[in-house]
Structures are given as C-alpha cells and as structure tokens.
Amino acid sequence: MIVYGGSNSIELTSKISAISGFSKGDVEIKTFPDGEIYVRILSDVCGKEAVLVQSALDNNALVESLLLLDALRDSGAKKIHAVFPYLVYMRQDKKFMEGEALSAKTVLSLLNEKSDYLTLVNAHFLDTGGVHVFHGMEINNLDALPLIAKYFAGKLGNPVFVAPDEGAREVVGRAAEKTGCEFDYLEKNRINGEEVEIKPKDLNVEGRAVVILDDMISTGGTMIEASRALRSQGAKTINLGCVHGVFSKGTEIFNKVCDSIVCTDTLPQRESLVSVTDLIVESLKE
Numbered sequence: 234m235i236v237y238g239g240s241n242s243i244e245l246t247s248k249i250s251a252i253s254g255f256s257k258g259d260v261e262i263k264t265f266p267d268g269e270i271y272v273r274i275l276s277d278v279c280g281k282e283a284v285l286v287q288s289a290l291d292n293n294a295l296v297e298s299l300l301l302l303d304a305l306r307d308s309g310a311k312k313i314h315a316v317f318p319y320l321v322y323m324r325q326d327k328k329f330m331e332g333e334a335l336s337a338k339t340v341l342s343l344l345n346e347k348s349d350y351l352t353l354v355n356a357h358f359l360d361t362g363g364v365h366v367f368h369g370m371e372i373n374n375l376d377a378l379p380l381i382a383k384y385f386a387g388k389l390g391n392p393v394f395v396a397p398d399e400g401a402r403e404v405v406g407r408a409a410e411k412t413g414c415e416f417d418y419l420e421k422n423r424i425n426g427e428e429v430e431i432k433p434k435d436l437n438v439e440g441r442a443v444v445i446l447d448d449m450i451s452t453g454g455t456m457i458e459a460s461r462a463l464r465s466q467g468a469k470t471i472n473l474g475c476v477h478g479v480f481s482k483g484t485e486i487f488n489k490v491c492d493s494i495v496c497t498d499t500l501p502q503r504e505s506l507v508s509v510t511d512l513i514v515e516s517l518k519e
Contacts, residue, residue, distance in 0.1 A: 234517070235278055239287025239301060241294050245318065245498055246286045248510040253517065255284070262297065272300045279309030284517060285348075288319040288500055290479070295321055295340065302347035314517060315348035318499035318509055319477050326358035326367070338368050345370045352516055354499050354509055355448045355476040360404050375516055377497050377509045378408040378446060381474040384495060384507050385444045386412035389472070392442040395419060395433060397459040405446045419459055431462035439467030449477035450496070453486050460490040476509075478502045 237258040238246025250257035258276035265271060270293065283305045289295045298317070305313050322336035337358055345351055352373040359365055362376030385392055394409035396402045396418035409416035417436040445459050450473065460471045471491040478496030484504065487494055498505040 234282045234284060235276060236284045236286060237274070237276075237301065237305070239285065239289070239294065239297055241288045241290060241500075242286045242318065244501060245288070245508075245510065245513075248508065249284075249286060249513055249517075252510055253514045255517075258283070260301065262301075264293075270297050270300060272297060272304055274301075274304045274308045277308075278305060280311050282312045282314070283310040284314040284316060286316045286318070286513070289317055289321050290319060290500060291321060299343060299347060302344070306347065312350070313348045314350045314352065315344055316352045316513055316517075317344070318354045318497075318513070320344075320353055320356065323353070323357040341367065341370055341372065352513070354497075354512070357448060361407075373516060375509070375512050376404070376407075377476045377499070377507075377512055378404055378448065379411045380497065380507050380509070380512065381446060381476065381495060382408040382412050382414075382444070385472060385474055386414055389442045389444070389470075391415075392444045392472070393417065393436055393438055395438075395443055395445050395459070395463065397445055397447055397455050401447050404448065408446060419462060431458065432466055433463070437466075438463055440469050442470045442472065443468040444472045444474055446474045448475060449479055450475045450494075451479040451481050453480070453482055457486065457490050460487075464490070478504055480504075 234255045235258040236250045236255045237260055240262050261273040263271050287298045289298050322340040326337040354375045354377050356374050359374045365372050394416045396405035402418040406416050417433040420434050443463050456473050473491050473494045475496050477499050494504045495506045496504050497507045497509050
C-alpha cells in the first residue's frame with residue numbers, strides 16, 4: 234500500500250506512513266498563473282493499493298483531490314482509498330428549500346466515483362462512527378471526538394463535558410462516557426420576548442473545570458455564547474475542544490471567553506494538540 238498526500242495533508246501523510254509502515258508516494262502539485270491546478274503521480278502505483286490523504290478545506294483542495302484520484306486510477310492503481318480528515322460541503326445533507334443543491338451528496342458522489350473506499354473523520358452530518366450508507370454510497374466515518382475528550386480528561390483530571398446544544402448531545406455524550414467523566418448539554422429557555430437563559434440541563438458547574446465539545450468550530454459564535462453562559466454559572470475554567478478547527482474568524486476571538494482551545498490535526502493549527510494518525514492507520518489496516 235502506498236500513501237499519497239494532498240497539499241493540505243503533507244505532514245499528516247508522513248505520520249501515517251511512518252506509523253503504518255506503508256510506503257509514502259511522491260506527487261507533484263503546482264498552480265498555474267491562471268489558477269488551474271496541475272498534479273502528477275511520481276511514484277509507481279501500477280497494480281498496487283493507493284491511499285490519498287487530503288483535508289479538503291476549500292474548492293481548490295477539492296479539485297486537487299479529484300485530479301489526484303483520477304491520476305492514481307490512470308496510473309494503474311489496483312484499489313484507491315480516499316481518506317478525507319476534513320471535507321468541505323458536508324454541512325448540507327438535507328434540502329430546506331425547493332431547488333437547493335444537496336452539496337454533501339454532490340461532492341461525495343464525485344469522490345465515490347473516483348475511489349474504491351471513502352473514509353471521513355467526523356463528517357458533520359453523521360452522529361456516529363462506523364460505516365454508513367448515504368444516497369447509496371458507503372462511507373466509513375471515523376469518530377475522533379473521544380480522542381479530544383481523553384486529552385482533556387488527562388489534563389484536567391475530572392472535568393465536566395458539555396455539548397453546546399442538544400444537536401451535539403449524543404456524539405459528545407459518547408465521547409465523555411469513554412472517559413468516565415460527567416456530561417451535560419446546554420438548553421435554551423426563553424424567559425420573555427427578548428431574554429433567553431442558557432444553562433446546563435442537569436449539572437451544576439460551579440467551581441468545576443468545564444470542557445465544551447463539538448465536531449467543529451467554524452465562526453465560533455456557538456462556542457462563545459456557550460462559554461459566556463457557563464462562566465455566568467460559576468464554572469472555574471472554560472475549555473473548548475473540537476475535531477475540526479476551522480476557525481474562520483481566527484482564535485483571538487476566544488481570548489476573553491475561554492482558558493484553552495484544543496483541536497486535532499485534521500486541519501493543522503497551532504491548537505492541534507491531538508492527532509488522528511492512529512485512528513486513520515487502524516482504519517486502513519482493518
């Protein structure tokens with residue numbers, strides 16, 4: 234098996250190769266002055282299984298991924314494993330208005346056509362790990378949230394894990410359960426036409442170290458609102474954890490509302506203190 238890395242996952246690909254013992258393939262990737270992307274497979278993959286690792290954060294990375302997958306097929310790869318630690322367009326898996334594009338289906342269909350096995354890490358629309366079938370496509374979804382929970386449990390001793398809303402309740406609850414720590418989720422209670430109270434459903438967080446977990450932090454609005462609510466309830470420390478640190482507005486916006494932020498290396502950030510390397514290697518070896 235040969236592991237190839239897209240331009241957004243060079244370091245992660247090297248880690249996967251080193252831990253797994255799989256060969257690391259060489260590719261050439263460049264961008265022309267007009268913005269078009271050029272890719273070339275340099276290592277011989279004819280008759281061998283290939284793995285492409287790519288965190289596709291934007292349109293360019295997605296196009297690059299499609300070109301690489303197609304080039305691997307044209308180069309004679311026997312089987313192609315497409316591994317996307319992060320994948321764009323996974324937030325719309327349902328239509329809310331007539332005529333909307335179902336972006337998750339569209340993107341996954343393109344990738345599924347170009348590969349034999351498709352693996353994602355905490356796809357936004359999937360609440361559990363394991364193999365799922367989405368519009369006839371088989372997707373292996375790896376759950377890295379327990380890795381974040383384990384990190385914080387080791388650092389803070391006995392924190393309270395909190396989901397920022399009821400939508401994240403199940404996935405965060407399962408992660409917290411694996412650490413043996415307490416868990417709760419935030420609920421909103423409307424007091425009047427203008428005032429909304431946000432507080433934990435059951436637990437008292439006063440004087441406790443609190444960890445707010447979610448699959449991703451993008452703009453950060455939800456996490457900031459949750460942090461302020463828990464601080465007002467008397468939490469000793471507020472810590473934020475996620476799998477995908479998108480941080481589209483940077484991390485400076487959290488400076489005054491939380492004590493620490495930790496994410497995985499699905500998207501390399503300064504806050505990437507937890508790696509999904511072992512999780513991906515285990516999946517490839519199954």
